[in-house]
Amino acid sequence: MVWRLVGITRYLERDGGVYLELEVIGLSRDILLEFAEQEKLSAASFKAVGALSSLRLGWFNWESKKYEPSVTLDEQVELLSLIGDVALKDGKPVVHAHAVIGKKDGTAQGGHLLEAHIRPTCEVVLAESPIHLQKQVDPESGLALIRL
Amino acid sequence: MVWRLVGITRYLERDGGVYLELEVIGLSRDILLEFAEQEKLSAASFKAVGALSSLRLGWFNWESKKYEPSVTLDEQVELLSLIGDVALKDGKPVVHAHAVIGKKDGTAQGGHLLEAHIRPTCEVVLAESPIHLQKQVDPESGLALIRL
């Protein structure tokens, strides 16, 4: 999978929270990741709402121990919730986010965020943590999980 | 669209957060808006769960550049997530919220909150921000978007 990096356009740091307003066209996980790298975030949680023009979501197949595609949409949808966190893996920030979207008929779909194009906006509220969250590979699932 | 205003019944201010317990019958966006006006909120984010006896949700049609109806329900549902924020537009607070609801068969639907009747309760956690969030009309979409 190729990620197209898009810059963060506007943000404002505040006590314990950061408001992000993301650009009209962007891959949301990229933007959050770039933001996390730029701000040297080592632990944060966020929630967001907005709208998307396309997206790819996945689910973790416990049999194959891999993320597999579950939703691929190329249409305008409401981003109903995007909840996730930032943690460090091997010293670098990683973003983990789960999305729920609403289609034009109100149907809700959702999964693990793989890729999304924001249109026209995504309002992210991100709270930074004073501690570090470290991810380590879990032997059973093969996933990098938070270990405090 | 006509909004029926319903008063806020109980709330308690705390450091950085406000807990709201909303009344049995009310239009949720109204209550949040009235609360925002009364408390002179200029920037806040919130999340909520609860239950509704009816609701109308919409989606933003990128072709028509308008919010159009997506879900209209007149039945008891669980409010699974209500995520949104308060910002200022032309000096007055505006509330933006996206809802996901669960029907009695567990089906999830969701969209941009247009109207909802709370029954019996909605537990809102609202965090006020020390900064102002200003909305300005975005020329491309025609929507008022947050500009920091």
Added chain:
Amino acid sequence: MVWRLVGITRYLERDGGVYLELEVIGLSRDILLEFAEQEKLSAASFKAVGALSSLRLGWFNWESKKYEPSVTLDEQVELLSLIGDVALKDGKPVVHAHAVIGKKDGTAQGGHLLEAHIRPTCEVVLAESPIHLQKQVDPESGLALIRL
């Protein structure tokens, strides 16, 4: 309904927030409840994402005034959002949580959390409140609702 109690494995207290990393196999409401009891939480709100190997959700039937089953799944799903709070009822913490899950085809379902097995993880961000939230039985619905 019988709850199987599973211990909290790792957590770290911080100013205004607590990060929980829950065990591979566990009943999520139990873990949160045990955590709330152990930490003597009297008021807190949380949001979480993760994955589940099985779950039971419900909805509040306004006619019967009872929680009735809406979703019973015995398969691996993404936990897209788990939003809820902790309050005191008769001096003991109670956990109220609503879940949205995503199936392998991306379908979203959701309801009031009755029971869930976490696999492999659930990332909970919990913010404690300095005030007490008290629940009292509401005469109309028969539910214990927060009364500030």
